[in-house]
Amino acid sequence: MTDPLKVGVLGYRFMGKAHSNALARLPMFFPEAPEVERSVIVGRDEEALADAADRFGFESTATDWRDVVDDVDVFYNLGPNHLHAEPSIAALEAGAHVFCEKPLAPTLEEAEEMRDAARDADGVAGCAFNYRFVPAIQYAKGLIEDGELGEIHHVRGRYLQDWLVDPEAPWAWRMDKDLAGSGALGDLGAHTVDLARFLVGNVAGDIERVSGHLQTFVEERPVPDTDEYKPVTVDDAYTAQAEFENGAVGSFEASRFANGHKNDHTIEIHGSEGSLTFSLERLNELEVKTGDSRGYETVLVTDETDPYVDHWWPPGHVIGWEHTFVHENYEFLTAAAEDGEFHPSFEDAYEVQQVLDAIERSGETGEWVSLE
Amino acid sequence: MTDPLKVGVLGYRFMGKAHSNALARLPMFFPEAPEVERSVIVGRDEEALADAADRFGFESTATDWRDVVDDVDVFYNLGPNHLHAEPSIAALEAGAHVFCEKPLAPTLEEAEEMRDAARDADGVAGCAFNYRFVPAIQYAKGLIEDGELGEIHHVRGRYLQDWLVDPEAPWAWRMDKDLAGSGALGDLGAHTVDLARFLVGNVAGDIERVSGHLQTFVEERPVPDTDEYKPVTVDDAYTAQAEFENGAVGSFEASRFANGHKNDHTIEIHGSEGSLTFSLERLNELEVKTGDSRGYETVLVTDETDPYVDHWWPPGHVIGWEHTFVHENYEFLTAAAEDGEFHPSFEDAYEVQQVLDAIERSGETGEWVSLE
Amino acid sequence: MTDPLKVGVLGYRFMGKAHSNALARLPMFFPEAPEVERSVIVGRDEEALADAADRFGFESTATDWRDVVDDVDVFYNLGPNHLHAEPSIAALEAGAHVFCEKPLAPTLEEAEEMRDAARDADGVAGCAFNYRFVPAIQYAKGLIEDGELGEIHHVRGRYLQDWLVDPEAPWAWRMDKDLAGSGALGDLGAHTVDLARFLVGNVAGDIERVSGHLQTFVEERPVPDTDEYKPVTVDDAYTAQAEFENGAVGSFEASRFANGHKNDHTIEIHGSEGSLTFSLERLNELEVKTGDSRGYETVLVTDETDPYVDHWWPPGHVIGWEHTFVHENYEFLTAAAEDGEFHPSFEDAYEVQQVLDAIERSGETGEWVSLE
Amino acid sequence: MTDPLKVGVLGYRFMGKAHSNALARLPMFFPEAPEVERSVIVGRDEEALADAADRFGFESTATDWRDVVDDVDVFYNLGPNHLHAEPSIAALEAGAHVFCEKPLAPTLEEAEEMRDAARDADGVAGCAFNYRFVPAIQYAKGLIEDGELGEIHHVRGRYLQDWLVDPEAPWAWRMDKDLAGSGALGDLGAHTVDLARFLVGNVAGDIERVSGHLQTFVEERPVPDTDEYKPVTVDDAYTAQAEFENGAVGSFEASRFANGHKNDHTIEIHGSEGSLTFSLERLNELEVKTGDSRGYETVLVTDETDPYVDHWWPPGHVIGWEHTFVHENYEFLTAAAEDGEFHPSFEDAYEVQQVLDAIERSGETGEWVSLE
Structure with a gap:
């Protein structure tokens, strides 16, 4: 039996809720999914963040993603588009699996850097095109x-x-x-x-x-x-x-x-x-x-x-709509746990x-x- | 702050899954819902039951509802129709709130007995017409x-x-x-x-x-x-x-x-x-x-x-379809916690x-x- | 080459218009349909009737169906329900083919008389259930x-x-x-x-x-x-x-x-x-x-x-809706011309x-x- | 009371049928429409044309549109696209009203010539965009x-x-x-x-x-x-x-x-x-x-x-679909009879x-x- 995957999530609003819900529902509906530890949720507004951590079932909070990427097995980047590249690349370089919301980046240049970082990384790098x-x-x-x-x-x-x-x-x-x-x-x-x-x-x-x-x-x-x-x-x-x-x-x-x-x-x-x-x-x-x-x-x-x-x-x-997140999280986490492939x-x-x-x-x- | 409502559930198949999921989702989406302890799940097939308890997040199992009704704040009767009357009435008499799947009973006579028991009871007696x-x-x-x-x-x-x-x-x-x-x-x-x-x-x-x-x-x-x-x-x-x-x-x-x-x-x-x-x-x-x-x-x-x-x-x-269960569980449990009214x-x-x-x-x- | 079927129509409002249109359209779209002479249209309001005869292409008008039934090959009864039985039966007895609007009669007794008359008659007796x-x-x-x-x-x-x-x-x-x-x-x-x-x-x-x-x-x-x-x-x-x-x-x-x-x-x-x-x-x-x-x-x-x-x-x-009348008129008139069967x-x-x-x-x- | 409009039609297939039907239906449904004489229908295949003239209610046939355009009040050009310009322009120059099927012409150049001819002409020039x-x-x-x-x-x-x-x-x-x-x-x-x-x-x-x-x-x-x-x-x-x-x-x-x-x-x-x-x-x-x-x-x-x-x-x-032709023919012929405007x-x-x-x-x- 392996250790649960330690998950850190950047973003606690709409997408944060959608992915947290997906993580919470996997054990009941996809018991074969890898076990997950909702470890840390990252955001700037400490009060809102504490409330989100509580509702979404996270153990801790952080206000700087830099403090998180080294410390987790899986990094979810659910921030606004201009925050996609730097944290995702850092997390990949730190050896984490990275799941990033779409679109991959605000510019093609940043998207290219992210793709290159993913090519060089050991972790699984997925983009959350849930449909x-x-x-x-x-x-x-x-x-x-x-x-x-x-x-x-x-x-x-x-x-x-x-x-x-x-x-x-x-x-x-x-x-x-x-x-x-x-x-x-x-x-x-x-x-x-x-x-x-x-x-x-x-x-x-x-x-x-x-x-x-x-x-x-x-x-x-x-x-x-x-x-x-x-x-x-x-x-x-x-x-x-x-x-x-x-x-x-x-x-x-x-x-x-x-x-x-x-x-x-x-x-x-x-x-x-x-x-x-x-x-x-x-x-x-x-x-x-x-x-x-x-x-x-x-x-x-x-x-x-x-x-x-x-x-x-x-x-x-x-x-409903939210079920697509459960499915994609199941697939992504399975790939992460098994060092498999994930698409997109x-x-x-x-x-x-x-x-x-x-x-x-x-x-x-x-x-x-x-x-x- | 009040103690969580201790819930016992009879039935672990289709309806057991639907209500367990509802209970599990309330904290994230209806944080104002009363706190609930998924205490015990009741069924006859011990192996299947243990598996269900694990997936649905229940603390313990029981093979006889008689061992349960005295011990819980809320009793969910999700068994087949011919098992609606006796356990529900017993649970009401034991002072529990009772949530029973539909139709209330296989015969009008049994339904009448259940209604009468509900009239005499202190607990909230709801029927799960989820639509x-x-x-x-x-x-x-x-x-x-x-x-x-x-x-x-x-x-x-x-x-x-x-x-x-x-x-x-x-x-x-x-x-x-x-x-x-x-x-x-x-x-x-x-x-x-x-x-x-x-x-x-x-x-x-x-x-x-x-x-x-x-x-x-x-x-x-x-x-x-x-x-x-x-x-x-x-x-x-x-x-x-x-x-x-x-x-x-x-x-x-x-x-x-x-x-x-x-x-x-x-x-x-x-x-x-x-x-x-x-x-x-x-x-x-x-x-x-x-x-x-x-x-x-x-x-x-x-x-x-x-x-x-x-x-x-x-x-x-x-x-989706399952969300109706979250809503009805929210309403029923709120009524139970506040000694309020619940319809149906x-x-x-x-x-x-x-x-x-x-x-x-x-x-x-x-x-x-x-x-x- | 046979003579055209001489048609008399009782009723010149909604149903009169629908059937007249059907008759008028047959030659262009169903050239194999029997030739028809729109001979006489029957109603009580002489002025409205004259206008209808003009628009619907009828040669003459009459205010009493009794003057018509002996004189036509085909009698269309498009009057209100209480006028279905007597003229239809008279026309059948006079040897005409009869096409009657639905329902056949206001009462089962009258419907039975009409059915019996149809059984005894040589003409084709059809009811205009156009759908x-x-x-x-x-x-x-x-x-x-x-x-x-x-x-x-x-x-x-x-x-x-x-x-x-x-x-x-x-x-x-x-x-x-x-x-x-x-x-x-x-x-x-x-x-x-x-x-x-x-x-x-x-x-x-x-x-x-x-x-x-x-x-x-x-x-x-x-x-x-x-x-x-x-x-x-x-x-x-x-x-x-x-x-x-x-x-x-x-x-x-x-x-x-x-x-x-x-x-x-x-x-x-x-x-x-x-x-x-x-x-x-x-x-x-x-x-x-x-x-x-x-x-x-x-x-x-x-x-x-x-x-x-x-x-x-x-x-x-x-x-559109009106085409159903063209089809039923085609079938009815073909049966009439060929002494065939028509249903309904x-x-x-x-x-x-x-x-x-x-x-x-x-x-x-x-x-x-x-x-x- | 004016004379009926004498109509000549080039084309006797799909569009010929659609417009002929429209002309035939106007008197019953649009009695205020100008009276029309279905005078001549034009095509190359004499046998098919004779049959069409018969079914569509035309008095005569012609195999060359040149023999027709001088002789009619209204010219319908329902031929294939490459036959739109020359006959339509000739008819306009001959003083006829012209109703041409869409698209106006196979090339912009021909369309321009047709538009210019219409500008110079006294007749109404309409294009049959029936929708x-x-x-x-x-x-x-x-x-x-x-x-x-x-x-x-x-x-x-x-x-x-x-x-x-x-x-x-x-x-x-x-x-x-x-x-x-x-x-x-x-x-x-x-x-x-x-x-x-x-x-x-x-x-x-x-x-x-x-x-x-x-x-x-x-x-x-x-x-x-x-x-x-x-x-x-x-x-x-x-x-x-x-x-x-x-x-x-x-x-x-x-x-x-x-x-x-x-x-x-x-x-x-x-x-x-x-x-x-x-x-x-x-x-x-x-x-x-x-x-x-x-x-x-x-x-x-x-x-x-x-x-x-x-x-x-x-x-x-x-x-149904064909009714759009009745409406456009009504509008076009009314404009023609009254020297009014027609769009398109x-x-x-x-x-x-x-x-x-x-x-x-x-x-x-x-x-x-x-x-x-």
Whole structure:
């Protein structure tokens, strides 16, 4: 019997809660997962941090990640984007396994440094693109790789939210280029590009070139609790066209201004033999057209033979968004404990970042950008 | 600071897992919930029980509920229906709070005894109709009670599953009248009748009379690991018509033979000012038509102002079936700790049982049955 | 080359328009249909009638059907229900083919007389249950009769409208028992019962017994252009339970108070091998689950191999409600010209009426009623 | 009382049937429409033409449009794209009103000549973008222009078909650049661009610049009844990004390879105050989110107050694809009879063509193209 993995987590808000919950649920639902010690949680606001440690079940707190990275087996980097590179690289160099939130970094340069650090490190370096771990998505990938869709012709992805549609919605770090890197593109588009690559990469090949367009609809926003307005220096929305290695056509889009859409990440794929559609707000379902079907079949992906489902509840008893974190934590921690492989790796996330960077550059130059 | 509530649980399979998970999640998501000690879990198969205790986080096990009821603050009765009455009554008499799975009992007589025991007891006696605790259902109830639907004319409920459509699907206790009381009626119809009463009871009044029809499509089924067939002595499906106090028309149905439906509990209500539809397989959504709307609006009930949602995730990050257990455990334990009220109580569940019993009797006599 | 069929039509409002349009469209889309002469249109209001004759392309008008029935090859009875029996019987006796709107008659007695007259007559006697002629319905019937659904377990039908939900909606003949026979039951339920019999009759057998409930929510309504209120002497809504010969369970319902539903006729059928759902407001679609499908497939029934579709437009170019009249007129007139058979016949319509009558009697007595 | 408009029609296949049907139906449903004489139908295959004239109700036939244009009041040009310019211009010069199928021309140059001819002519020159005449689309335009969606941020349009997904699907003129101009772009994208301009043009302004991508998945196809293969010289699919005058972001796409989609033209618009979605395969419906709604409302656009609906059937009695032709013919002929204005005019259609041409050029150069 091995010692539990000692986990340190940077970040205690939204993502901190989501991963802490995942760690807490593994023993009951994935008893074969490696044992974990929620050791230390890192943040700046000591009071909020103490409260989070208490609720999330951490043994201790720290206000400087430098004090933590040498001391843990696994380092979770759930901080804002501009804090992804330095702590993650330090943790890798200290020999820890590192699990970093997406997008990997605000710039391609930093993403490259992180990828290089991961290449040189012994630990497992994973990026938390959690939507890969939706059962319906894994089921979809299986269909595609089994040839049920045939040759891929179209990949369409959009991620629609509306939390900025009010021009007086408050300023936040996600609207600042230095802190976030980009806006809808990096926050939402990163998920779409990762899913597109995950789903069709082995069949349609890589994304070879892209054309992009970034748009900011509201140029400045009020800073909470002040009279001040700060500029929005990232995109509120992006669109992109893409061409895959096999000639498949990609069409991507995201927005924070899509009135009426809260968290609508939709992926549609058409191939010579079939098609499928997935939508995050109905994440237990997959629309599938294959074989002799005349139309799309609504598959409720909750059978015990479906990916991960046997760990949960009987058919028809739906799971939620948070379950994707349990699945990805299970996979990541298993890889960490067994010195195995985990995907999406930093390498995968770097390749996503290349696409995002190409979209952004294309938006600036007005020309298609090739991905070497 | 008070002592934690000491909880004993009878049953360690499906419902045992669902409630144990709920108990385990309360501290992180409902920190204001009373503290709980998962003290003892009760079952007959010692090995399976030890394993369950370990996974579900219980301190000890017991093979006889009689050894437990005196010793706990709260007794969860998650056993099969024929084990609902005796242990629940004993626990109430011993002064414990009791939370019993639905339907309250296999027969109206036993349900009456349980209700009477609850009346005489000091503890809180709750029945675990978990679908009351879906945020969309509570939101719907609010709309109805605020008059958004006006006078209620129609209440339609159906609960469709298909796990028995294969005539060779194995026999189980749920197909035996002595052990289960009834089939689709008690297992599924109980939920529908409870939700109907919960949603419109304060506006349309009680169900005054019913006409029912029970049907068994397959008369005997193979007993697993034997060459034997056992008779199916309960209904595979039921239908019912109902009349509410205010003249509203009810139409209820459930089946275990509804090919293609895994867990499809759908409620539709039409009133003079509006209508709504809820479906369990899309439990984060409510279809609502009110005011000047021309059609149904698809409301994603995941805003922070929606019932319970502020405890979980941001808008659009959907929850699952299991979350209803967290909500109901939160409410039940809070009532237990504060000697408050909890609904659905044994009284509520007894009234549901009266309706089920009337449907069954109507099915036998071919005549409408009035509920006094 | 034969002479054109000389057609006389009683009724020039809604149904008059629907059938006149059908007759006018046959030559372009069904060139193999018998040639028709729109000879005479019958009504009481001479001015409105003249206008209708002009718009609908009739050569002449008459104010008394007695002047017409001897003189035409085909008599269309599109009048209110209480005018169905006498003119239809007279026309049959005069040797004409008769096409009568549904329900066949306001009472079972009159329906029986009409059926008997049809038995004795040489002409073809058809009842205009137009929904049999929706391509998706005929496609569904084909699937069922090919065994794609296996043994039938459930037949669910509901027809929801909301035009009476306003208590001040004006009185009309459809609310009077003497003129209409019944309300939602005869007007809407007749369609449901006919479709249920049409779709599963050859597989599940006849409806053997029913239990019904009729409800009137608003007891009197204002007479237009007066200060007067007249009583509503028919049902605003009905529900029914049914048992088919093979043990299948039926569940039927209609309402004129279903807020938000304009013309929502939905049929759902579950069998041992599959299921299907049809909804009139999306009449080009059929939801089908058969074979190894995991869920319902949305079939757009607009392929050229689908029933009647090759007469219209390419795949995906949807048709409307009125096209069902073109199809039924084509079939009826072809039968008339060739002395062939047409279904739904008066015999079929009489059997529907028996079911409606049994539902109504069950509603009065509170007991199930058997259909001999 | 004026003389009927004498109509000559070039083309007797799919579009010939659709417009002939529209002409035939006007008197019954739009009695206020100008009277029309279906005078002459033009085509090359005399036998097929005679048959068409008979079925479609035309008095005579002609094999050369030159013999017709001088002789009619209204000339319908329903021929293949490469036959749009010359006959239309000749007819305009001869003083006829001209109604031409879309896209206006295979090249921008020809479109420009047609527009110029229309400017110089006395007759009305209309382009038959029929989807403007869907009631739901006109209702949508009303909402947008009433400000119900606020400032427009996103316009998304896609038109998906799958009739070429089989690589052995036969060659046809629509796959030849000389005859058709372009493929999915001109055939399907023209509709999308026209609808986008129609719906938001008065609010978001013109499309100012575009970036496009055209793709051909199958390079050659078998010629029917031969052993030969001919090259496909047009696009099987296109994608485009667009920017509107007000900064709104456009995202357009069409394909003939979208497996499972027959005629799926979907438009989605998001504004600061609301959103809407329309889909052609459910053309009686509009998804609308406005005001305080929390989600999209499914509006069945069949009320008598909805555009054109009072001419047809009661609420809930859905219309089909062909009805759009009746509406556009009504509007066009009314304009012709009254020397009024008709939109979409040749001017409108030219502007659509400018966008298509810019998308195509962008696809060639890999750069955004501005529309002056």
